[in-house]
Structures are given as structure tokens and as C-alpha cells.
Amino acid sequence: MNAGVDRIGWERFAGIGERLTRAMIASVSSGRSLLWLLAAFIVGCGVWMLLPLSKGNSARGEPIYAELPSVEEAAASAKPAAELPPSTTQAAAELDRLRISSQTWRRGGLGSKALVTFTLRNDNDYAIRDVEIVCAFTRRDGSRLTERTRVLADIVSMKSRKTFAHVPVGFVNVNADQAKCSLVTARRA
Known part of the structure; x- marks a missing residue:
């Protein structure tokens, strides 16, 4: 009689384990996508910093209205x-x-x-x-x-x-x- 109860208990835990494993795999794949997003953001910021300054930006803190x-x-x-x-x-x-x-x-x-x-x-x-x-x-x-x-x-x-x-x-x-x-x-x- 105890064997039947133990078997039912283990089947429940086995189902939880499978679900937990699937959740961990999903979190790892979403974590990888977040890492790719962060890498793309860093590369984009680096490219933006390398672009030349436009006329509206002032490199030396000069006022913009000086040309008006x-x-x-x-x-x-x-x-x-x-x-x-x-x-x-x-x-x-x-x-x-x-x-x-x-x-x-x-x-x-x-x-x-x-x-x-x-x-x-x-x-x-x-x-x-x-x-x-x-x-x-x-x-x-x-x-x-x-x-x-x-x-x-x-x-x-x-x-x-x-x-x-x-x-x-x-x-x-x-x-x-x-x-x-x-x-x-x-x-x-």
C-alpha cells in the first residue's frame, strides 16, 4: 500500500522537474537574447560617439546663439x-x-x-x-x-x-x- 502512494508522489515530482527544466532553458535563452540586446546597444553607442559633431553641438562649450x-x-x-x-x-x-x-x-x-x-x-x-x-x-x-x-x-x-x-x-x-x-x-x- 505504501508503494502505491510513493509512486504517485514521485510522478508528481517528476512532472515538476520537467517543468522546472523547461523554465530554466527558457530563461537561459531569454538571458542570451538580453545579452545580445545589450551588446547591440553598446556597439550603437560606440558608433554614435565616433560620428562627427553637428553644427548644433559645441565641442568646447561654446554657446549655440553665438552665430545668430x-x-x-x-x-x-x-x-x-x-x-x-x-x-x-x-x-x-x-x-x-x-x-x-x-x-x-x-x-x-x-x-x-x-x-x-x-x-x-x-x-x-x-x-x-x-x-x-x-x-x-x-x-x-x-x-x-x-x-x-x-x-x-x-x-x-x-x-x-x-x-x-x-x-x-x-x-x-x-x-x-x-x-x-x-x-x-x-x-x-
């Missing part, structure tokens, strides 16, 4: 309509009769994005569109941090003004305290 012109240079480099080629003379607007009458800014996007609100005044005898602005962000002491450019596709009618509210101009430095926006170019509508 200042707000005054950007406004000075905008050509008046008389100097433009004949094909674009009709499309360019006169910037001397276009101005930003008021402007404010605040942070958005968890404090990393700048949202600028400004009023654009058009004293020209024609409507304008594709207004390009550049906003310079500075610290409290006046040192320049970041400059961002934005093109506004809206149309501003002739002899009118239009308020652009909470226009996202891009990411700004966390130390930015002041903003000054200027006009760069505009086109006739």
Missing part, C-alpha cells in the same frame, strides 16, 4: 524694397511704416517656452503678411541669452493694427528676464 545676429543686425540686414531684385520688389513691404506698438511676454510650457503678446501697427497703404520678428531675451543685468525668430502668416490690413496674443516664439533660457522683439521683414499681401 543681434536684433539690431537683423533689422539692419533687412533690405528696403528699392534694393531688392525686381521679382521681389512688389512683394516686400516697407518696414519704416510698420512697427510694434506694444509688447509683453510670459512663460508657458512649464516655464521653458516664451509666449509673446504684441500689437503690430501697419501705416502702409496696403495690407501685409508673413511678418518676421526676432525676439532677444536678456538677463536682469542686460546680458544677452537667447534670440528666437518667428514668421507670422496672418494678414494685417492697411492703415490698421492687429494684436497677436500669446505667440509661441520658442524655448528660452531659464534665466531670461526681459524680452525685446523687433521686425525683420514683411511682404505685401
Whole structure:
């Protein structure tokens, strides 16, 4: 009678042993696949480190905005309509009769994005569109941090003004305290 009970007990243990062996083989094969994945990741990181730096990366810790012109240079480099080629003379607007009458800014996007609100005044005898602005962000002491450019596709009618509210101009430095926006170019509508 005891022999029958022992035989049933051993059959149970034998089934557990087979299942345990299968589980161990499966874990070893999944462990090997994890090792292959880790090896591929290490090789990928090595190849990435060997690639040359792009223009946006700085090897010596140089600021990225060093290549951008200042707000005054950007406004000075905008050509008046008389100097433009004949094909674009009709499309360019006169910037001397276009101005930003008021402007404010605040942070958005968890404090990393700048949202600028400004009023654009058009004293020209024609409507304008594709207004390009550049906003310079500075610290409290006046040192320049970041400059961002934005093109506004809206149309501003002739002899009118239009308020652009909470226009996202891009990411700004966390130390930015002041903003000054200027006009760069505009086109006739």
C-alpha cells in the first residue's frame, strides 16, 4: 500500500522537474537574447560617439546663439524694397511704416517656452503678411541669452493694427528676464 502512494508522489515530482527544466532553458535563452540586446546597444553607442559633431553641438562649450545676429543686425540686414531684385520688389513691404506698438511676454510650457503678446501697427497703404520678428531675451543685468525668430502668416490690413496674443516664439533660457522683439521683414499681401 505504501508503494502505491510513493509512486504517485514521485510522478508528481517528476512532472515538476520537467517543468522546472523547461523554465530554466527558457530563461537561459531569454538571458542570451538580453545579452545580445545589450551588446547591440553598446556597439550603437560606440558608433554614435565616433560620428562627427553637428553644427548644433559645441565641442568646447561654446554657446549655440553665438552665430545668430543681434536684433539690431537683423533689422539692419533687412533690405528696403528699392534694393531688392525686381521679382521681389512688389512683394516686400516697407518696414519704416510698420512697427510694434506694444509688447509683453510670459512663460508657458512649464516655464521653458516664451509666449509673446504684441500689437503690430501697419501705416502702409496696403495690407501685409508673413511678418518676421526676432525676439532677444536678456538677463536682469542686460546680458544677452537667447534670440528666437518667428514668421507670422496672418494678414494685417492697411492703415490698421492687429494684436497677436500669446505667440509661441520658442524655448528660452531659464534665466531670461526681459524680452525685446523687433521686425525683420514683411511682404505685401
